[in-house]
Amino acid sequence: AQSVSQHNHHVILSEAASLELGCNYSYGGTVNLFWYVQYPGQHLQLLLKYFSGDPLVKGIKGFEAEFIKSKFSFNLRKPSVQWSDTAEYFCAVNRSPGTGGFKTIFGAGTRLFVKA
Amino acid sequence: DTAVSQTPKYLVTQMGNDKSIKCEQNLGHDTMYWYKQDSKKFLKIMFSYNNKELIINETVPNRFSPKSPDKAHLNLHINSLELGDSAVYFCASSQGGGFEKLFFGSGTQLSVL
Numbered sequence: 033a034q035s036v037s038q039h040n041h042h043v044i045l046s047e048a049a050s051l052e053l054g055c056n057y058s059y060g061g062t063v064n065l066f067w068y069v070q071y072p073g074q075h076l077q078l079l080l081k082y083f084s085g086d087p088l089v090k091g092i093k094g095f096e097a098e099f100i101k102s103k104f105s106f107n108l109r110k111p112s113v114q115w116s117d118t119a120e121y122f123c124a125v126n127r128s129p130g131t132g133g134f135k136t137i138f139g140a141g142t143r144l145f146v147k148a
Numbered sequence: 149d150t151a152v153s154q155t156p157k158y159l160v161t162q163m164g165n166d167k168s169i170k171c172e173q174n175l176g177h178d179t180m181y182w183y184k185q186d187s188k189k190f191l192k193i194m195f196s197y198n199n200k201e202l203i204i205n206e207t208v209p210n211r212f213s214p215k216s217p218d219k220a221h222l223n224l225h226i227n228s229l230e231l232g233d234s235a236v237y238f239c240a241s242s243q244g245g246g247f248e249k250l251f252f253g254s255g256t257q258l259s260v261l
Contacts, residue, residue: 076238077150138183
């Protein structure tokens with residue numbers, strides 16, 4: 033079955049520290065990959081996405097993610113976190129058109145707390 | 149303008165009751181979804197509708213019945229509520245099958261006492 037694994041459930045960092053959140057997926061076909069963020073008390077919103085092309089994807093707020101096909105991974109990174117990055121981060125996978133779709137699978141989420 | 153709006157924001161009710169959550173999107177999207185987020189923040193798809201047609205039903209108990217009167221609305225009715233139904237329910241929409249991205253509503257926090 034298709035699944036998404038996020039290795040870190042809770043991460044605590046100080047401001048200006050670098051961030052890397054791990055994400056692996058199990059589906060072997062062509063996939064679209066996403067990172068969503070949920071700030072405290074708010075709904076999920078898209079941080080960045082990968083469909084094809086350059087495996088290094090830049091998103092909003094200085095976030096980036098790298099797709100490594102051989103490792104089935106899509107790790108999220110930020111060189112220097114801020115207090116305002118405190119949130120829950122979700123990795124997600126959707127299959128490409130023509131292969132089903134309509135079903136975005138989410139990882140269990142990683143709760144990031146940034147100390148001021 | 150709120151793109152995906154759901155009501156109510158909070159819902160507190162007793163076991164055994166029947167309740168509904170409403171969702172509307174003004175983005176002109178074809179596809180709408182219900183997701184359930186449990187206390188550990190795990191987000192799981194429940195239903196997906198495309199142009200009012202049910203596409204995905206993820207082994208959700210029959211007590212949960214989605215209804216889509218038109219492609220801009222997807223309501224969720226829950227019969228005989230149980231303690232385990234307590235969660236945050238998110239409505240979402242997308243153009244097509246979610247290959248681009250999902251737009252989420254602000255969530256409905258359901259507490260069953």
